[in-house]
Amino acid sequence: MSFTPSAPDRRGTHEPGVAPGEKAAAVRPRNHARRSRGLAWSGLLALLLTGTAGCTSNSFTRLGMPVPVTRQGQVTLTLWQGSWIAALAVGAVVWGLIIWAVIFHRKRSTATPQQVHYNLPIEMLYTVVPFIMVGILFFFTARDENYLDRMPAHPNVVVTVTGFQWSWQFQYPQYKVPGSATGDVTINGQPWSPSAGGRNLPVLVIPTNETVRFNLVSTDVVHSFWIIPFEFKRDVIPGHPNHFQVTPNRTGTFVGRCTELCGLYHSRMLFTVKIVTPAQFRTWIHAQQVTQTTAAGSAQ
Numbered sequence: 001m002s003f004t005p006s007a008p009d010r011r012g013t014h015e016p017g018v019a020p021g022e023k024a025a026a027v028r029p030r031n032h033a034r035r036s037r038g039l040a041w042s043g044l045l046a047l048l049l050t051g052t053a054g055c056t057s058n059s060f061t062r063l064g065m066p067v068p069v070t071r072q073g074q075v076t077l078t079l080w081q082g083s084w085i086a087a088l089a090v091g092a093v094v095w096g097l098i099i100w101a102v103i104f105h106r107k108r109s110t111a112t113p114q115q116v117h118y119n120l121p122i123e124m125l126y127t128v129v130p131f132i133m134v135g136i137l138f139f140f141t142a143r144d145e146n147y148l149d150r151m152p153a154h155p156n157v158v159v160t161v162t163g164f165q166w167s168w169q170f171q172y173p174q175y176k177v178p179g180s181a182t183g184d185v186t187i188n189g190q191p192w193s194p195s196a197g198g199r200n201l202p203v204l205v206i207p208t209n210e211t212v213r214f215n216l217v218s219t220d221v222v223h224s225f226w227i228i229p230f231e232f233k234r235d236v237i238p239g240h241p242n243h244f245q246v247t248p249n250r251t252g253t254f255v256g257r258c259t260e261l262c263g264l265y266h267s268r269m270l271f272t273v274k275i276v277t278p279a280q281f282r283t284w285i286h287a288q289q290v291t292q293t294t295a296a297g298s299a300q
């Protein structure tokens, strides 16, 4: 099957002045050049795959994403990397075909080329192949989305996040504080202020290797809860509680923010996230219970 229907069919014809035997000899170097080109393409593809496969996690192989700090974030990162590898592979084939057409089918004379109407195999190919590509991307996206949205019945830690103009409140309903306003361990936030320089931001503390469920509620307008290295954000909508669950797998201190323009001081709606070991988490939460219970008692 010829993939170049516009090329005149020269089967059975001879170039003027060239004997059939001489022509066979001239074909050999052309085959050799084709093999070299094939090798060059394979080499380029191998280089691309090893460069982006993510054997080691660095900023180049992460393609702009931060180091994930949850199991779920790693899944998002892998989907992102896989999509880029697929896009680059498709790009290499398309660029290769363009360059091939430009070089080997360039205008060689002023004569009008042979005119053709259609080529059914090629038209079927360029209709079916994009469907397959979209289908593959859709499959991996749907599979990973189902995993990210999974909500096992018994999370280890529950945090109720309340977004308001322009800060956050973090409430731990499993840890009670008798006599306090909410009845639970609660961290009340204030917006970032230039004088405090971030020292007054609310701190969200969660443990590693335990499932943490976030219940998201808003008291006023739509906000969006974004902890950058979770590689995930979810809207916080008044009258429509949202949820998600993660398993942190790396300790550290990170920045969280609102990612839905929610009013004048939206940009000040920052918070600090501390991922600590389970033992450090329990020490911190029990210290909060004692401090907040004492404060509630003295306020009465």
Ligand SMILES: [Cu+2]
Pocket (backbone or CB within 6 Å): 163, 222, 223, 224, 258, 259, 260, 261, 262, 266, 269
């Ligand atoms: Cu907001």
